[in-house]
Amino acid sequence: PAQPRKPWVAALMSLALPGWGQLYNGQADRAVWWFLGFALLLLPGTALLALAVPPAGMAPALALGVLASLGCWLAGAADAWRHARRRALHLPRPWQTGGLYTLVFVTCALVVLPALTVWMRGHLAQPFRIPSASMAPTLLPGDLVFADMAYNCHGCRPVQRGDVAIFTNPNDRTQYHVKRIVALPGEPVPGQGGGQMVPPGHVWVLGDNVAQSVDSRQFGPVPLPDVVGRVRQVWFSRGDGAVRWARIGQLVQ
Secondary structure (H helix, E strand, O other): OOOOOOHHHHHHHHHHOOOHHHHHOOOHHHHHHHHHHHHHHHHHHHHHHHHHOOHHHHHHHHHHHHHHHHHHHHHHHHHHHHHHHOOOOOOOOOOOOHHHHHHHHHHHHHHHHHHHHHHHHHHOEEEEEOOOOOOOOOOOOOEEEEEEOOEOOOOOEOOOOOOEEEEEOOOOOOOEEEEEEEEOOOOEOOOOOOOOEOOOOEEEEEOOOHHHOOOHHHHOOEEHHHEEEEEEEEEEEEEOOEEOHHHOOOEOO
């Protein structure tokens, strides 16, 4: 028998997961396109846009990408509501069952989107919180920064002296450090009178606040494969109980 679609149910389902309301309406093709449009725009699309613009435009580009994703999310809910109103004589298809709806939601919301997020954070852009003063005054405790995670990959942005880099902690490979690269492979180690050279395939890193920094002076040179990102911009900062408005949007040089 015909089972009219309820517009409010279709809209709520699309708000819970883009494309889910279209699936409820029996529009599998529209469901796929709405989900892919939202997922790719929100995650890799936004990150790629932010990395493609000059450094000063990274934060605005990220904000624009998030707003565009929000617009896609709301437009998908409106589309599901509109098409549900037109299906007063809807004849459910054999696959339109509660079990399938649940399976699609669990797969997309708990598997696909988290996996896409992990990939984006590892290969495109990732936010970090600065916990210490080892890079002061360039980076302060409480700074939230964006890092370019496409840095130092084959065919991407090469490592350069002076970059503020994210690298794997040599003493705990589950954590990251942030320091400045001060010498490249084959260059003399600063402060050693030219008698000690950075080994091939390694870089020498120091904190800007040398008095409070644990860096290559303690753990030695860092292998180039362990350098995974470059800090580009401060997108938020809070310290001493207040927001540091002057630091928001500041480029990291």
